[in-house]
Amino acid sequence: MSAEFKVKTNKPILIIGQGLAGTILAHQALSAGFEVEIWDSPSTHFTSSWAAGGIFNPVTGRKLEATWLAEEIFTYLFPFYEGLEKTLGTRFFYPMPLFRPFANAEMKGWLLDRKSQIDHDFLLWTDVGVWVSNSGWVDVATLLSASSKYFTEKKILFRRRFSESELSEISQPFERIICCEGFHGQQNAFWKGFGFLPAKGELLTFKSNQPSEEYILNKNGFVLPLGNQEFKVGATYRWDEYGPNSVPEAQAELKQKLVNFQIDQYEEIEKLVGVRPATQDRRPLVGMHPTINVGIFNGFGSKGVSLMPYFADAFVGEWLGKKMVHSEASIRRFSHLFSV
Template sequence: MKISKPYLIVGQGVAGTVLAHHFLQANIPFQIWDSPIHFNSSYAAGGIFNPVTGRKLEKTWLADELFDYLFPFYQQLEKTLNASFFYPMPLFRPFANAEMKQWLLDRKSEINHDFLTWTDDGVWVKQAGWVDVASLLRHSKNYFEKQGIYAAKTFQVADAMDFEGVIFCEGFHATQNPLWNKLPFLPAKGELIRFQSNEPSRDCILNKNGFILPLPDGAFKVGATYRWDEFTQTPTASSREELFGKLTSMGVSNYELLDTYVGIRPATQDRRPFVGMLSGNNRGIFNGFGSKGVSLSPYFAHTFTQDILGEKELQADVSIRRYSHLFSV
């Protein structure tokens, strides 16, 4: 496929950053602009990747494809950026109580065990871990700046004519973009707390109606909350109390509060991302990854890049073409 002009990636959160690195690998010319007036929720992300989901211990959607791809992708990207931000780490899910333990044991034969190791106290999840999203974004921004392809700039409609295509990676801000505000987004506000304590284990991510994540600096994060009634950048007292309750339920009673982080997850009603170019014009989207941006975005950045180059079509259940009726005139 011949590309006569560069592409423009709008937004340098997780989605835009990961897509930009794939464009670099594929030698697709591009610029990446990040609006200085937008709140970048990616900096507040917990960044956990986990191939098992829900109380039924089900493999997450496309787990095999996603996790086979994300490990070598992030490991190579650390080398490219000469930075550390990818932390594979076992995740432990203790049984909530005796009744839940027995319920899971009764259906154990129905559960896929590819990523699981069972113990008397709970279940260990393999191929889990976390990405230090803030570090990934900072080092990527520096890398893009050195190559002259990054700008702190807000996209205007008239800018589109200068580019082969404009791909919007705006997170929850897409709900305010007239081009995309008809899409069935379901954004969710979340809060995390960074805290200091000697009580939690530093050897794993603890997952029990929330998570406790050990950080390289000796601190921890606990998260996360979900709310759908307001989307400000301001922490709320109710969410703080909920997070304190999560700490108590996970056996942490002695801690020092260090920081609070607020983000808005760009989730979707059908729990599938919005990926692809609109038919008939040069606008596209790479968005809707919800709370699983660090695990979903690498694989779909790869498939989106293949689609742009004409090598392979996007999967129908993530393609923006599934909502073509919303863009008909």
Template sequence: MAKKALIFGAGLAGTCLAHRLLSSGIEVKIVDQGSNNSSAVAAGMVNPMVFRRMNKSWRLDEFLPEAQAFYQEIERVLQTHFYHPIVIRRFFSSNEERESWQSRSEEEAYAPYLAKLTASDLAHTAALNTFGSGRVQNAFWVDAEKWVGQHISYFKQRGLLVQEEFSSNLWEPKLRKYAGETYDFVVFCMGYRQKEEQTFSYLPLQQTKGQTLLIESDQISDLESLNRKCFVLPYGEGRFRVGATYEFNNSTLHVTEAGKVLLLENLASLGSYEPVVVAQTAGVRPTVLDRRPLMGQHPIYRGVYIFNGLGTKGYMMAPTLARELVAHMLENKPLHSETNISRFTDRTL
């Protein structure tokens, strides 16, 4: 008989994990309350670079190809389209930034990601351009709203998803029993709301609110994603997503005037556009101070796991991390030490 897994949460973490478990022959049931979903309001951008330090993103060479293949595979499974390759054009804020790009782009390890600067990059006119611009290759974005919406329908149609709130009264962690049913594996993927639930409340999960704007403009180029102080992601037909704010230790879900003003100010650093704001969204990222995910088995309750803390780079990391968690659950393969929640266990229990 197939083993059974119960997943709490159908955001990015829960959906990626469900796919990985199903492909390993595990029966899956998902419980999701159907709102407060960070994954749906995300821009879904996968930028190989961390511009602040002009470094590659953590474990980039492992995460990126697997994520590209995974999202295209899931497009085939769900028979829909949400994976979009894109070039990110970074407008430099100083001569130092341009110089550091130039020297990085000469390193072999950066060749797939940073295009060599050309005369046209330096004089590019898609935005205010004092110090030049450079192109990041191998980036993409996932239509995040569609990812979540399509998955809810997909799993519901197959009878794998129950839309209801987790109830601690129904949960017996020692027995891995929920609502009277025993599971071989139970995985908590509740995003920033994990803190409200007792089982993993000892973990140092933080809540970092983010807001974005959906704007319309016929003055902004839609050929590339523009970047300086903010990102501008073209959605087609003159629509763009502008993001994002970082509001630390904030788990409120309402949009604010201050958020809108900041995003429009950041946009103005790229050009004096006159955008029409069509919508404003807010969500809460599940983040961790050491910027690493939270994965692994509960220190006391056997068979009870967490997959969380995906932070700002969830769309790049989740496919690989979900596969690694399943290999850990089914084959006892060790997790990457920087992701394993055992890094907190000794200190906090």
């Protein structure tokens, strides 16, 4: 790294939250040479990342479009997770093809008529659907627990709750404080008006001999193979309550998805519940507050696994004066909220 972009402070960065966002940002900051301290309070603010399906997939929607910045983000993602597996000495990154069957004959005809317009390198067309390359899943629970052990061994992870009222006492010893609070961030007064739109979701893990273990099946939901004949089916969305518990309607919806996937012999293993930290404009919230040394790394919605590594690199690069976070992800788009 050129001397121009080296860390020029010996004060640590304080990261609030050890969900997937705080974890990935902490790894990126450490590898850039920053000292890091992490405060996490899962007993008071539940961690949604443990519920994630963990899927990454560069194709979205009924029209099979490439996702936002897919080329850059998916080029960055593979070496990032492979490198992190080496750092942590644990396997959690599983590239795997994803298959999207055509919903019905009408949809197949509609898509084939537009094939030349929607075609891109991530798609391989067949008679019954499309294969999506550069897909797979991250075992987020394993990544979080291996990281927790790694941070604990480095003595940088603390079970401690952050509150805005203590800012004047704690801001001095830290170079900057970055809030990675997931959907709890909508309660944080620093980020009022940022358009949080959290979406609660549930998944079900189950054991069955019926689905394929070779690929992720994606048709109005997904079936994700975990190995040993275990799978996840998901996911549900609701916006009316954000509690940590499973609700019967969501479980009924997941069982209906299994029926639709023609899976009728299975043994339930576990219900998983979380809240996606989504935003109204469907873009992340990355950047520093304009007047205090507090920043935010949040708003990754249902695409945390693919977006976080790329944007954590960009955010740390911004601290070093090396690059700027993409304008659509940067909180510079809310600068009118801070003007006096």
